[in-house]
Amino acid sequence: xxxxxxxxxxEFLPRSRADxxxxxxxxxxxxxxxxxxxxxxxxxxxxxAVLFTDRRYEVQAAQEVQGAAVTVARGPLLTALIGSLKRxxxxxxxxxxxxxxxxxxxxxxSRLEGCRLRPVAGTVEQLRAIKxxxxxxxxxxxxxxxxxxxxxxxxxxxxxxxxxxxASAIDHxxxxxxxxxxxxxTIVAAGPRSALPHARxxxxxxxxxxxxxxxxxxxxxxxxxxxxRTMALGxxxxxxxxxxxxxxxxxxxxxxxxxxxxxxxxxxxxARKVFRKHGLEKAFVHSxxxxxxLEIHEAPRLGRREKxxxxxxxxxxxxPGAYLEGFGGVRIEDMVLVTERGCxxxxxxxxxxxxx
Amino acid sequence: xxxxxxxxxxEFLPRSRADxxxxxxxxxxxxxxxxxxxxxxxxxxxxxAVLFTDRRYEVQAAQEVQGAAVTVARGPLLTALIGSLKRxxxxxxxxxxxxxxxxxxxxxxSRLEGCRLRPVAGTVEQLRAIKxxxxxxxxxxxxxxxxxxxxxxxxxxxxxxxxxxxASAIDHxxxxxxxxxxxxxTIVAAGPRSALPHARxxxxxxxxxxxxxxxxxxxxxxxxxxxxRTMALGxxxxxxxxxxxxxxxxxxxxxxxxxxxxxxxxxxxxARKVFRKHGLEKAFVHSxxxxxxLEIHEAPRLGRREKxxxxxxxxxxxxPGAYLEGFGGVRIEDMVLVTERGCxxxxxxxxxxxxx
Numbered sequence: 061x062x063x064x065x066x067x068x069x070x071e072f073l074p075r076s077r078a079d080x081x082x083x084x085x086x087x088x089x090x091x092x093x094x095x096x097x098x099x100x101x102x103x104x105x106x107x108x109a110v111l112f113t114d115r116r117y118e119v120q121a122a123q124e125v126q127g128a129a130v131t132v133a134r135g136p137l138l139t140a141l142i143g144s145l146k147r148x149x150x151x152x153x154x155x156x157x158x159x160x161x162x163x164x165x166x167x168x169x170s171r172l173e174g175c176r177l178r179p180v181a182g183t184v185e186q187l188r189a190i191k192x193x194x195x196x197x198x199x200x201x202x203x204x205x206x207x208x209x210x211x212x213x214x215x216x217x218x219x220x221x222x223x224x225x226x227a228s229a230i231d232h233x234x235x236x237x238x239x240x241x242x243x244x245x246t247i248v249a250a251g252p253r254s255a256l257p258h259a260r261x262x263x264x265x266x267x268x269x270x271x272x273x274x275x276x277x278x279x280x281x282x283x284x285x286x287x288x289r290t291m292a293l294g295x296x297x298x299x300x301x302x303x304x305x306x307x308x309x310x311x312x313x314x315x316x317x318x319x320x321x322x323x324x325x326x327x328x329x330x331a332r333k334v335f336r337k338h339g340l341e342k343a344f345v346h347s348x349x350x351x352x353x354l355e356i357h358e359a360p361r362l363g364r365r366e367k368x369x370x371x372x373x374x375x376x377x378x379x380p381g382a383y384l385e386g387f388g389g390v391r392i393e394d395m396v397l398v399t400e401r402g403c404x405x406x407x408x409x410x411x412x413x414x415x416x
Numbered sequence: 417x418x419x420x421x422x423x424x425x426x427e428f429l430p431r432s433r434a435d436x437x438x439x440x441x442x443x444x445x446x447x448x449x450x451x452x453x454x455x456x457x458x459x460x461x462x463x464x465a466v467l468f469t470d471r472r473y474e475v476q477a478a479q480e481v482q483g484a485a486v487t488v489a490r491g492p493l494l495t496a497l498i499g500s501l502k503r504x505x506x507x508x509x510x511x512x513x514x515x516x517x518x519x520x521x522x523x524x525x526s527r528l529e530g531c532r533l534r535p536v537a538g539t540v541e542q543l544r545a546i547k548x549x550x551x552x553x554x555x556x557x558x559x560x561x562x563x564x565x566x567x568x569x570x571x572x573x574x575x576x577x578x579x580x581x582x583a584s585a586i587d588h589x590x591x592x593x594x595x596x597x598x599x600x601x602t603i604v605a606a607g608p609r610s611a612l613p614h615a616r617x618x619x620x621x622x623x624x625x626x627x628x629x630x631x632x633x634x635x636x637x638x639x640x641x642x643x644x645r646t647m648a649l650g651x652x653x654x655x656x657x658x659x660x661x662x663x664x665x666x667x668x669x670x671x672x673x674x675x676x677x678x679x680x681x682x683x684x685x686x687a688r689k690v691f692r693k694h695g696l697e698k699a700f701v702h703s704x705x706x707x708x709x710l711e712i713h714e715a716p717r718l719g720r721r722e723k724x725x726x727x728x729x730x731x732x733x734x735x736p737g738a739y740l741e742g743f744g745g746v747r748i749e750d751m752v753l754v755t756e757r758g759c760x761x762x763x764x765x766x767x768x769x770x771x772x
Contacts, residue, residue, distance in 0.1 A: 115701035228591035235584035
């Protein structure tokens with residue numbers, strides 16, 4: 061499997077005018093080699109691949125890495141890498157434009173004389189955007205587990221509890237039910253706080269007749285899931301119901317656009333069109349979705365001016381929301397797999413407004 | 417408070433030969449402005465400071481940011497930033513060498529004609545290394561909470577449970593007892609797995625007569641704590657006891673060196689000296705410690721070739737360990753505050769070998 065992925069990457073080398081590519085993004089390294097440690101650099105040439113890590117990960121790297129040789133650095137990784145690069149007499153080295161720090165670039169530039177550095181944009185990310193069958197299976201299970209956790213925690217949504225309480229119960233349930241850990245900081249936002257798209261769970265109490273927005277994801281075997289549901293604790297009022305229906309309509313309209321060949325911005329535009337109809341276009345302050353896989357946010361982004369064409373095997377979120385300061389917010393988010401003929405909504409959790 | 421910090425940073429500007437500094441590290445931005453969102457850039461000149469964020473954080477930024485003006489970008493942050501930089505006609509812009517991505521650097525370089533870019537190393541990190549009284553108080557509480565959580569979970573260490581079970585219970589207890597979240601992925605490693613310094617909790621069972629290594633930290637009001645204890649479930653055997661005593665001796669010896677004026681490498685060397693005496697120098701595969709604050713790993717690093725002199729107000733971990741493949745590992749870690757005359761061990765949890 062890793063050989064196939066590494067070979068996929070090698071196809072980019074001539075196009076990038078590089079003899080080898082230095083991969084520094086940890087999720088990219090995991091994708092290509094299976095290594096899950098937090099300290100690594102990976103050098104991929106057309107005939108080999110070498111992973112550099114430090115002594116803390118010596119045993120783990122031997123267990124996990126496939127498709128690449130492992131070099132355990134005795135000092136800084138960068139020193140080991142540069143020594144190896146010098147011995148190879150590389151003339152053109154690609155590096156990850158969006159993942160390399162300026163510091164890494166500067167060290168390569170100053171210490172590798174006679175080697176041209178080529179910034180390369182999103183190559184591994186492009187490979188990762190199209191999931192293979194094994195990955196889709198992992199993601200499917202992560203999505204199903206996430207929904208099961210959500211159902212299990214629904215009973216805990218009661219007036220008088222804090223947002224933080226509920227978020228903690230969700231995270232704990234994820235682990236009890238076999239998940240690795242939350243894919244991101246679980247969001248529980250009640251009442252006016254639901255108007256903050258990235259609210260942190262606070263000691264704010266859940267109250268009657270307000271919205272509760274829950275955005276949660278669990279990681280299973282390295283793959284993330286992501287789902288948002290907004291519920292009402294008692295009656296959310298006419299305005300609340302109207303906003304909810306508008307968001308749901310926007311979400312379904314966006315999903316209806318998802319199929320191979322459609323651009324990411326088309327899907328986003330569809331959601332915006334529905335909001336405009338309801339006079340809510342200014343209340344939708346983020347993009348419609350993003351890819352999910354080894355990272356919670358990955359390619360493609362479904363937003364304005366995104367020309368990427370959807371392809372079968374992509375897995376994206378569709379998550380429009382409307383946020384009204386002082387009143388509250390609604391977001392509805394599913395994970396969707398792009399199939400040969402259209403798409404499959406992976407998230408099994410119902411989307412009608414639940415009044416608890 | 418933020419004004420004092422921003423002014424501290426401004427003192428670096430002339431030395432960096434820059435008219436303004438672009439801060440891109442999120443923890444640095446939080447330190448300087450109070451903003452806790454995940455999307456921000458901060459421009460600090462000698463007379464003002466502007467934080468750029470996106471619309472998702474409009475409300476939150478208005479609530480949190482102090483000492484800086486807020487600009488909410490309608491499109492990409494970088495576009496808003498570059499527009500603002502152009503209007504300022506800056507001639508020399510500093511940027512964070514270790515925090516800026518190559519991509520950010522490249523965008524600045526190509527779009528800011530006539531402006532010299534100056535990579536600046538670790539300025540905000542240097543300020544952050546010395547904690548003020550308020551920060552020390554936050555850290556103290558985080559450390560005490562972490563130890564209380566540990567004591568509460570000790571009873572759950574029983575043969576037949578999995579590492580993952582125990583780790584999950586620890587994380588949940590952190591939240592139940594008022595912590596924000598774990599400061600890092602809690603490590604529970606039993607038996608031979610304790611020889612992996614960064615083991616992930618697995619479905620491996622806790623067994624009699626083996627070591628259990630627990631490395632946990634909790635975040636409270638943004639500040640992290642970090643502690644490792646290694647316990648024995650039943651008799652760890654003569655070899656186990658010998659290794660434990662050697663690690664404890666190394667840890668105490670390193671702590672005895674901590675005071676203002678001593679270099680980071682001196683503290684590290686002291687731990688290594690003890691390991692050498694016990695023939696365990698090769699079993700100690702990482703450095704002796706690191707600073708802790710808004711990030712779990714920050715300046716100073718206590719390792720080989722680290723010339724930083726300790727100063728009063730620094731908070732560091734002291735965490736030597738010995739790892740024997742196939743047998744197991746022992747690490748003992750406390751958090752230590754450098755005081756005017758020496759140091760104070762903040763971690764209240766006992767360090768004698770606990771046999772459970």
